[in-house]
Amino acid sequence: MTTPTMNLAPPGSRYGPCQTDCPHPRCQRSRRAAATVCLRCGLQIGYDVNHIADPAQAGAVVHSACQ
Numbered sequence: 001m002t003t004p005t006m007n008l009a010p011p012g013s014r015y016g017p018c019q020t021d022c023p024h025p026r027c028q029r030s031r032r033a034a035a036t037v038c039l040r041c042g043l044q045i046g047y048d049v050n051h052i053a054d055p056a057q058a059g060a061v062v063h064s065a066c067q
C-alpha cells in the first residue's frame, strides 16, 4: 500500500485558504493542517511542501523529505 503524498496550496492561491483569518471550514482545515508539526524534524508542515501521513502513528504527518 502506498501512502499518498499531500501538498497544501498556499494562502491566497487558487486552491489555498484565504490569506486572512476567516470562518470558512475548508480554510480552517487547511490552516490547521499547515500548522501541524512534522513528527521527524519538529517543524510545521507548511504550505506547498510534500508530506505524508506517518504509517506508524495515526494522525501524525511527516515531510516527504523527512521520512
Ligand SMILES: [Zn+2]
Binding pocket: 017, 018, 022, 023, 024, 027
Ligand atoms: Zn476562507
Ligand SMILES: [Zn+2]
Binding pocket: 038, 039, 040, 041, 042, 043, 062, 063, 065, 066
Ligand atoms: Zn520534517
